[in-house]
Amino acid sequence: MRLRFIAAGILALGLGTGLVAWQLSRVGIHQGYAPVQPIAFPHKVHAGDYKIPCLYCHYAARTSRHAGIPPESVCMNCHSLLEKQTAEIEKLLEAVEQRRPIRWIKIHNLPDFVYFNHSQHVLSGVACQRCHGPIEQMDRVAQASPLTMGWCLDCHREEAHLAATGVERSLAALTQRPKPAAGLDCASCHY
Amino acid sequence: MSCKSSKDEFIQIGEAPASWKSLAELRSGLRPTAEFPGGLPGEGQARPANTRRDFLSLMGFSLAAAGLAGCRAPVQYAVPTVAGTDQLIPGVANFYATTCGGCPSSCSLLVKQRDGRPIKIEGNAQSTLFGGGTCATGQATVLSLYDGERLRGPLWKGKPATWQEIDQRVGESLRAAQGSGRAIVLLSGTITSPSTREMIAEWRKRYPNFRHVVYDAVSYDAMRAANLEGFGRAVIPHYAFDGARVIVGMEADFLGTWLSPVEFARQYAQSRRPERGFALHVQFESGLSVTGSNADVRVPVAPSELGAVAVALLRRIAAKAGVAGVPEGPEPAVEARKLDDVAEQLWRHRGASLVVSGVQDQSMQLVVNALNAFLGNIGTTVDLALPSLQRAGDGQAMAALVDQMHRGEIHTLLLHGVNPGYDYVDSARFLAGMEKVALAVSFSDRRDETSSRAGAICPDHHFLEAWGDAEPVESHFSLAQPVIAPLFDTRAMQDSLLNWSGSDTGYYTWLREYWRKNLFPRQKEAPDFDAFWDRSLEAGVVTLAPAGPPGTPPFHGAWAAAAGAIVEARRQALAARRDDRYEVKLYESVALRDGRHANNPWLQELPDPITKVTWGNFAAVSPQLARKLGLTEGDVVSLRAAQAQLQLPVAIQPGQEGRTISVALGYGRKLVGKAGQDVGVNAYPLMATRDVTLQKTGRRDELASTQTHFSMEGRPIALETTLEELHQPEEAPEAAATLWAARPEGEHSWGMAIDMNACTGCSACVIACQAENNVPVVGKDQVRRTRIMHWMRIDHYYSGAEENPASVHQPMMCVHCGNAPCETVCPVLATTTSSEGLNQQVYNRCIGTRYCANNCPYKVRRFNFYNYTQNPDFDFNMESPLGRMVLNPDVVVRSRGVMEKCSLCVQRIQWAKNSALQGKRELADGDIRTACQQACPSEAIVFGDLKNPASRASQLHRNRRFYRVLEELGTRPNVGHLKKVRNPLETA
Structure with missing residues (x-):
């Protein structure tokens, strides 16, 4: 009886330690992070349905370490010609009108001690989806990889x-x- | 005498080494260095019952457990611009050509701009004058842009005002001045900008009572006066050290601070390659300068004796040239044989020799002119047809101005780029004179000793925010363009001048118009002005054909009378000499120059190239004098002259002339900002005196010197060789046995070769490295504790007798060992060797045991004892958001408890690889230039791929002079040095 208690104790302690260790190993990993953005921009519509190439908006990914969030002027390349209006597009037009930058929430965050260069990967032929997941199917972008x-x-x-x-x-x-x-x-x- | 390359020179403890770093080492031999200079923590103290460590270990688990539950990263934002531009892509650096405003030498620069911020200064390789190099001051000017002490806007009577108010009030004052019969004066430093000079000429037309007075804190006007007398032009010649086979310097630190050191260092290195021609350099000077430490023959001479040396040389040269009339007089206290040999060498290379002197004495400069004229150097190494315009100060005009101010003859005084309240010899008199001026307007960027007394401060832009141009040498032009929008509500001085003279054009328009009218017609390549302007702006430099007729007027100065005056002055000086009087020699330090950059913490913490002292100036005395007076390093002494008295610590300087005390200018600022305030002592009040008395005060002030931070323990580190040895057949080097297995090799093998013969010790690389790699400033107290963070240091070794030793400057950083001793002791594999031969330090893996630093034979690892970015005790630049703008975003800022060291600029390697990838080409030799290499004016540092046998670095690794420091330890470094060679003064 006493032995059984001890065995159960050891097991519980082992499980507990394992749980803590697993938790610890996940510290700083934000896989699945999908914050609500100031404008509900659907990648599914742009990259998926209309098949706009990723590099049209994220043009800096070819030359810079940062892929870059497109300036509003890039959005307006198309949206100044499009008639369709939604509440979300209204938000964009309003920001453009007021010449106010949009505060997007950054999803893929690397620690400061890592140097990552988008252009090196893009030019080496790594598909965007390899790290960012099936972005063309996402309405709201979530972090697909553990990074x-x-x-x-x-x-x-x-x-x-x-x-x-x-x-x-x-x-x-x-x-x-x-x-x-x-x-x-x-x-x-x-x- | 010097340390030769043999490996059997291990020296026993207690024995004096062949080359040495400190006098203690020379006199009492080697002693094991204290491993922990500050002592071990807790040493000699009773251990308290509950230590901080116990507390931490108890807290550890609960903190981890509590922390886990609340683990959530802060939300980060990505905010794009409203309108995009192809000029500014986040993360991509742009380079813009401009002109340095750090001093009137006006070097051409390329400025690296990242995300709209200038973060790094580089030399403009297209400049035919300056090449791609820079100096330490130039490198550090980028930090001055982000100086928190800069004014946020104009001030009227000490209170913030708007530009409209200022313009109205200054306008009123200028109108009142015209009616008053009193003068309007612009007092400025040397202005090399031709467009600004024309603007000032326009002012003269508009305001008949306007005058321009040029004042340099360290004046060259004796030279200009001598050239006016000798050649009919009040200019400073443009020197060509690269055309000289024999160089004689007399108290001219042309490799450190004199006139145009970047240009001269470049020329000097070109003329002193042992593999090609090797110029002889003889230096006569009182204190050991950067230039003197590079000379083949250095002769310590007291300042009062220098004239006699020049006359003695003139006597010998005139005899050879068959010219009579050199006045008789006693010989100087220098070996006559040596003077004979120097004269012989000069004469042998007449037409290709050069005599320069920085002595502020017209007779001396006339004698030097006569020497160059008799030697046929005018027109070859001394160019007066296209002279240098880098110093134009006029001491007499300045003295006259101060008198006029006191007599109340000046109504409005405009001050630009000057600070006479600090650096004028009688600053109190100048400031008293300012009280009698109706309105003083300063263009200073901060409240300083002078501007704080001015009625209005109209802060000028930093040069990186401003348009401009420069003509450092006649017909050699350089453009300046803004690389950042003005950070504060400042306005260019030229815009203010234009506004106040009633013009409604801006300076940019004026500048373009000036170039259209005056420069465009003188060139033939560009068909229209816009093309010419764009091309000039992109290149940064334009060299035009001379405007005037060529040719130099013949020398017609009254040299015999000048020599007579020198002989007479020396006779009087000798008669007045007293044993308790010492001569004082004031000099500009390499870091601070005339003191205008005193609030730049990078420059304050830059070890002086000779003494390696940081944060403050000192009285350099010779070892003989120190022994006589019983002085030890750090004793505070009082130097007393009739007009002034200053107290500062003693540094015992080998090679210092026995009766001369050298003191650096530029320190002791009273109003400049947090970093520079009251650091050191202001030596300008001694400018008018030559003799001082010296008293011990009994106080001590320990110098923060890095000279003895790391002992070489008697091992041969900085090696020398001789020209004969180089010409002897080479012995096949034996391959050292190794116990290590070969490592898998990558595509490249990065390495470096540093030529100690080309290195002058100017320290531009040290600041370049600091700027490139986000190296923190630690302050005086930490430097004293051997905690300076510089990744790159320049070791200064002496050899020979302490009265006049020979010097070697050895740049030292991580040598990237193939078999790295640091690697084997790291318990967490935070330092490893990469497949490309780099010794890589992984900061996030480092746990700070410091084993690696202890095991490193080169002592190049630096430990972060504090969190320099967040600790208010280290309020230099990294602690404030404004100062952090200078940080390089491609290099991580290290936190506390982490070891760091030279990475061979791995970020530049990565950048070059990526650029090659983008350009779809292979990496070429020279694509990658490390920050130190880029900054070096004498091209002493060469980086490259050792796997490519054609690369310059590979070629240098095969050079006869190449060696690896402490090769016998089997560390297989990828960074090696080229031995120092000296040119012996051949006897005739």
């Missing part, structure tokens, strides 16, 4: 034709390593 270092490295290892798992890694060690296409050095992202 953890492990998640980054999974892809970098794959692109570098390096093994991701332990078994693969030991197998790969026997064969020759090809030239890595994606950086695996710490200083590729941390400086």
Whole structure:
């Protein structure tokens, strides 16, 4: 009887510790983060239904580390010609009228100690959806990926034709390593 | 004498080393350095019952548990602009050409602008004068833009006012001045802007009682007067050190602060490549300057003896040239043999030699002119046809102005770029004179010693906010353009002048019109003015054919009379010499120059290239004098002259002339801002004196010097070689055995070669690194505790006798070891070697054990003892939102408890790789230039891919002079140095 209590205690403690450890490992991960934006901009309509290329609005992604939120003038390239009006479009027109920038809520946040460059990835042929998920199906954008270092490295290892798992890694060690296409050095992202 | 490259030079503790950093090391030999200079915490104290550590360990779990529940990241916003532009893409840096306003040398710059903010100054490689280099002051000017002490708008009688009010009141005053018969005077520093000079000429036409007085705190007017007498032009020649095979300097710190140091350092390095021609450099000077520390032969001479040296050289050269008439007189206290040899070398290379002097004495300058004329250097290395316009101050006009102010003859006084309330020799008299002026208007950007007494302050833009132009050397033009909208309600001085003279054009229009009228017709390439303007603006520099007829007037100065005057002055000085009187030599320090940048914390914390003292000035005395008077470093002494008395700490300087005490100008500002206020002592009051007495005060003020921060423990680190050795056949180097397994190699292998022969020690790289890599300023107290954060330092080694040692400047940063000792001791793998040969420090992984710093043989790792961005004790620039605007967004700001060090500018490597990717091309050699390399005026630092055998860095790694510091430890560094070579003064 006493042994059973002790066993149950150990089990409970183990579970508890495991739970805390799991919780701890999730600190700072905001997968699924989908805040309400000041204007309910539907990517589904723009990128999905009308098939506007991502880089039309997020043109900076080709040249800059930031993909950039388009200035209102880019929205008005089309919306000054379109007749359709909704309550949300009214908000945009009002902001343009008042020359007031829109305070969008940033969804994909990396810590300061990580350097991420959009242009490097776009020019290397990485599809936007690879990190941002099926954005063309989203009405309200949610963070699709965990944005953890492990998640980054999974892809970098794959692109570098390096093994991701332990078994693969030991197998790969026997064969020759090809030239890595994606950086695996710490200083590729941390400086 | 010097440290040779053999490896068997390990020296026992207690033995004097061949090269040394401090006198203690030289005299009593090596001692093991204290590992913890401040002592260990808790050492010698009883341990309290409940320590902070116990408390923390108890709190740890509960905090973690509580924190987890409430874990939520703060909401971040992304706010785009209303209207987009292809000129400004967030995250993409633009470079704009402009002209430096840090001093009247007016170097051409490229300014890096990120997200609308200028964040880094670089040299403009298109400039034929200055090349791509800069100086430390120029690098630091970007921080002055974000100085919180700058005025937010104009002031009238000390109270904020609007520009309309100011314009109305100044207008009234100018009208009143015209009726009063009293003068309107613009007192300015040297103005190199031709368009501004024309505007001032227009003022003269509009207001008949208007005058322009040019005043430089450190004046060159004796030189201008001598050239007026000798050549008929009151100018300063444009020198060509690159055309000289023999350079003789007499108290002219042309590599540090004199006239145009960036340009001269570039020329100097070109003429002193051991592989090609190698010019001989002889320097006669009293205190050890940057220039003197680079000289092949340096002769310590008291300031009163310098004239005699010049006359003695003139006597020898005149004899060789067959010119009679040099007055007889006693020889100076310098070995006659040495003077013979110098004269012989000068004569042998006549037409390709150069004598320069920075002594503010007309007779001396006439003798120097005569020397250059007899040597046939006029027109070759001394150009008077296209002279330098970088200093135009007139001390006599200034003295006359002060008298007139006292007599009440000045009605309205406009002050631009000057601060005589601080730097005039009799500043109290100037300020008293200002009281008698009806209205004084200052264009100063802050309330300083002078502007605070002015009726109105009309703050001028920082040069990065303003349009402008410059003509540093005749027919060499440079444009300046704003790279940021004015941060505050400031207005360009030219706009104010235009407004007050009743013009309704702005300065931009005026500038364009000036260029259209005066420069455009002199060029042939551009068909219309707009094309010419756009091209000039993009390039930043324009060199035009000379406007006037070429040719230099022959030298016709009364040199014999000048030499006679020198001989007579010296005779009197010798007769008046007393044993308890010492000569004082005032000089501009490399960091602060004349003091206008005193509130720049980067410059305050820049170690002086010679003494490595930060945050303050000192009285440099020779070791002999210190011994005689029983002075130790840090003793506060009182220097007394008839007019002034100042108290400052002693620094014992090897190589200092025995009877001379050197004191840096630019310190001791009374009203400048938080960083510079009351740092050091103002030495300008001693400007008029030569002899001082010295008394010990008994107080002590420990210098914050980095010279002895890290001991080399007697190991050969800064190596030298000789020209003969270079010409001997090379021995095959033996490959060092290694216990390490080979690492997988990446596509590149980054490395660097630093030429210690080209490095002058000017320290531009130190500030460039600080600006590029967000290196914090830590303050005087922390520097004393060896906690300076600079990633790049320049070590100054001496060798030889303490009376006149030879110097080596060795730039030192992380050498990126192949087998890094730091790596093996890191318990958390926070420092590793990348596939491309970089030793990478991962800040977010670092837990701050500091094992790596202890195990690093090069002592290049820096630890963040505080959170410098959020700690009000470190209120320099990173603590305020305005000062943080200078930070480079591509480099993370490190927090407390983290180790950091040189990354070989990995952000620039990444940027260049990405640019190559965008341009769909391969990386080329030279695409990546580290911040230190970019800033270096003498191109001493070369970065490149060591896997590419054709890269410049690879070539230098194969150079005969190349070595790796402490190679014998098996660290396999990727950063190596090229040994120093000296040119021996050949005996005839």
